[in-house]
Amino acid sequence: MADPSVIVVGAGPAGVRAAETLVAAGLRxxxxxxxxxxxxxxxxxxxxxxxxxxxxxxGADAEKAGAIHAVFDGxxxxxxxxxxxxxxxxxxxxxxVLTDGVAKILPFDALILATGATDRLAPVAGWMxxxxxxxxxxxxxxxxxxxxxxxxPLFLGTGPLLYLVAYQYLKAGGRPVxxxxxxxxxxxxxxxxxxxxxxxxxxxxxxxxxxxHAAGVRIENGIEPVSIDGDREVGAVRYRTTRGxxxxxxxxxxxxxxxxxxxxxxxxxxxxxxVFDATTGQWRPEADQDxxxxxxxVYLAGDGGRVLGADAAEVAGRLAALAALADRQFPVxxxxxxxxxxxxxxxxxxxxxxxxxxxxxxxxxxxAADEVIVCRCEAITAGDIREAAAAKDAPELNRAKALSRIGxxxxxxxxxxxxxxxxxxxxxxxxxxxxGRLRGQAPVKPLSMATAAEADQ
Numbered sequence: 001m002a003d004p005s006v007i008v009v010g011a012g013p014a015g016v017r018a019a020e021t022l023v024a025a026g027l028r029x030x031x032x033x034x035x036x037x038x039x040x041x042x043x044x045x046x047x048x049x050x051x052x053x054x055x056x057x058x059g060a061d062a063e064k065a066g067a068i069h070a071v072f073d074g075x076x077x078x079x080x081x082x083x084x085x086x087x088x089x090x091x092x093x094x095x096x097v098l099t100d101g102v103a104k105i106l107p108f109d110a111l112i113l114a115t116g117a118t119d120r121l122a123p124v125a126g127w128m129x130x131x132x133x134x135x136x137x138x139x140x141x142x143x144x145x146x147x148x149x150x151x152x153p154l155f156l157g158t159g160p161l162l163y164l165v166a167y168q169y170l171k172a173g174g175r176p177v178x179x180x181x182x183x184x185x186x187x188x189x190x191x192x193x194x195x196x197x198x199x200x201x202x203x204x205x206x207x208x209x210x211x212x213h214a215a216g217v218r219i220e221n222g223i224e225p226v227s228i229d230g231d232r233e234v235g236a237v238r239y240r241t242t243r244g245x246x247x248x249x250x251x252x253x254x255x256x257x258x259x260x261x262x263x264x265x266x267x268x269x270x271x272x273x274x275v276f277d278a279t280t281g282q283w284r285p286e287a288d289q290d291x292x293x294x295x296x297x298v299y300l301a302g303d304g305g306r307v308l309g310a311d312a313a314e315v316a317g318r319l320a321a322l323a324a325l326a327d328r329q330f331p332v333x334x335x336x337x338x339x340x341x342x343x344x345x346x347x348x349x350x351x352x353x354x355x356x357x358x359x360x361x362x363x364x365x366x367x368a369a370d371e372v373i374v375c376r377c378e379a380i381t382a383g384d385i386r387e388a389a390a391a392k393d394a395p396e397l398n399r400a401k402a403l404s405r406i407g408x409x410x411x412x413x414x415x416x417x418x419x420x421x422x423x424x425x426x427x428x429x430x431x432x433x434x435x436g437r438l439r440g441q442a443p444v445k446p447l448s449m450a451t452a453a454e455a456d457q
Contacts, residue, residue: 003027004328007095007106009087009266010114012040013310014302016072017317018112023078025325030080030106032087032097038072040116041136042310044143045069057143059171060204064310089442090270093297098447104454110297110324111270114317115263115304120282121415122258122365123374123382124156125227131234135257139165148174150253154237156225158183158358159259160205166217166255167208176217177251180239182258182361184222194353197346218249225364228254259358260307261418267304268440271295276433279355280307281362282418283437289341291320292327299324312347315340365419366426374423375416377409382423389427396436400424410446413438 006022008015011033022029031038037045043065046052054062082099089096095106119134126132131150133141135157138149148169154177155166166179195202213219226238226246236250259280267285268274272293274283284306291299301320302313319340326332368374370383384404394400397407397420406420407413413420417438425432 004109005107006030006110006112006324007032007108008112008114009095010040010116010302010304011035011038011072011081011083012042012114012116012302012313013068014116014304014313014317014320015040015112015114016068016075017314018114018301018321019075019079020071021318021321022325023075025321025330028079030082030108032085032095033081033083034086036084038081038083039065039069041140043068044140046144046146050146052146059168061310068314086443086445086447087266088444088447090266091442096442098451101448101451102454103447103451108297110299110328112291112299112301112317112320112324113266113270113304114301114313114320115266116313117260117262117303117307118414119161119257120259120261120360120418121256122157122361122419123368123372123416124225124256124364125369125372126230126234127228127254127256128373128376129228129230129234130232131230131253132228133253133255135159135161135165135255138253138255139168142168142172148172148253149255150234150251151175152177152251153253153255154178154180154249154251155255156180156237156239157255157257157259158361159257160354160358161257161260162358163205163208163212166212170212170215170217176212176215178218178220178237178249179212180223180225180237181219181221181358182223182225182364183358184242186222187359188221188357191353191357194349195357197353198350201350258360259354260303261414262304262307263414264304265412265440265444267293267298267300269442269444270298272298272300274437277306278433279352281360281422281432289319289344290323290337291316292323306348306351308344308347308351312344312351315343315347319344360418362422365422368419368423374419375406375409377411377415378405380404380406380416385420385423386427389424394424395428396434397421397424397438398436400435401438407438412441412444 006029009032039045058065085099222242224240229236272285272295287300299320301317368382388394388400388404424435
């Protein structure tokens with residue numbers, strides 16, 4: 001009997017560990033990587049002509065990054081690796097990919113989706129100004145391009161990434177103006193019992209904060225963004241303090257982000273059912289503790305299923321691969337399964353702590369002024385969404401999409417989906433879960449008009 005065809009989408013920590021586990025079982029999986037080199041976002045590799053060491057690039061995570069890179073490099077002759085390849089659709093048991101402008105169809109028996117996460121964004125007046133970036137974009141500029149988004153950048157939002165990227169800019173010689181966190185400091189104190197299951201990470205977070213403070217970087221918690229000001233580019237950020245005092249800080253760039261959201265479009269197209277996670281206010285694909293979804297043959301690993309971080313992603317990658325192997329009658333070490341499951345459960349408690357410490361700013365999105373643009377791709381405002389809710393009686397998000405074009409742009413709701421749902425729910429006076437989610441559409445990212453099918457070559 002021929003070996004099953006297994007495809008892993010993603011070459012970050014989850015995808016690398018999944019591929020390693022499959023290879024150890026004697027299989028030759030196909031690994032799809034949208035980036036030119038493995039590592040994912042967290043362990044993104046620098047261009048080949050750059051010479052910075054791992055310690056400079058990854059700091060305290062240098063050893064982990066080096067380990068992931070070494071494991072993947074050791075697998076290269078035992079896997080089918082497709083870098084610079086976009087997985088853009090799933091239909092039945094076929095994955096549609098695009099490499100060098102050529103579209104191909106890859107049949108599979110098992111599909112492991114290790115698609116990772118991206119910034120979760122909320123609209124702020126003026127966030128369309130040149131010089132406004134997502135936190136992830138600001139980090140990529142530093143890691144992959146060795147440049148700063150500005151001479152005096154300001155970091156705005158909430159979540160661990162907010163402090164990490166600000167610290168990375170400081171360490172690289174940048175001059176951050178401020179770190180403005182929408183989460184109150186009391187929320188972070190409240191979350192300590194759950195966060196304490198990973199004391200090392202708590203200590204690192206406190207170290208980032210202490211180093212920033214020692215360097216004279218303003219740090220404020222519980223703020224309410226008012227606007228990002230500027231004529232033709234970012235010039236300042238206005239915000240209100242916890243006491244209601246309005247302040248204005250001059251800056252020449254803003255990095256914006258409110259924790260993370262899972263990349264779930266491929267899981268949606270594969271036919272995975274979704275469940276509403278009230279803790280984060282987001283929909284996620286349904287999966288068991290091993291990453292097995294109700295859709296036969298499809299498995300989730302890492303932040304593409306639940307945002308747990310890089311360490312948990314490695315464990316989840318192994319679990320998803322073991323689940324795929326067990327479902328195909330390969331022998332699996334049950335003691336190893338139990339050990340991995342126990343570790344994920346521990347890390348999931350830390351995830352709950354993060355949700356408590358850095359809550360999504362519901363009020364910021366729901367109360368956005370009518371003229372504030374929510375959908376950057378289609379220039380759809382908060383007022384357009386409210387009109388779809390009231391005048392056009394849109395009961396849920398996909399109907400609002402049809403009536404207003406929210407989420408119809410090239411990002412397909414990645415940037416605007418969370419905020420649009422909050423605005424629609426507030427306008428209709430219903431719970432957030434009742435307005436649903438934007439359904440995934442193929443292609444999940446734009447394809448060129450010059451795309452050719454493999455048979456045409």
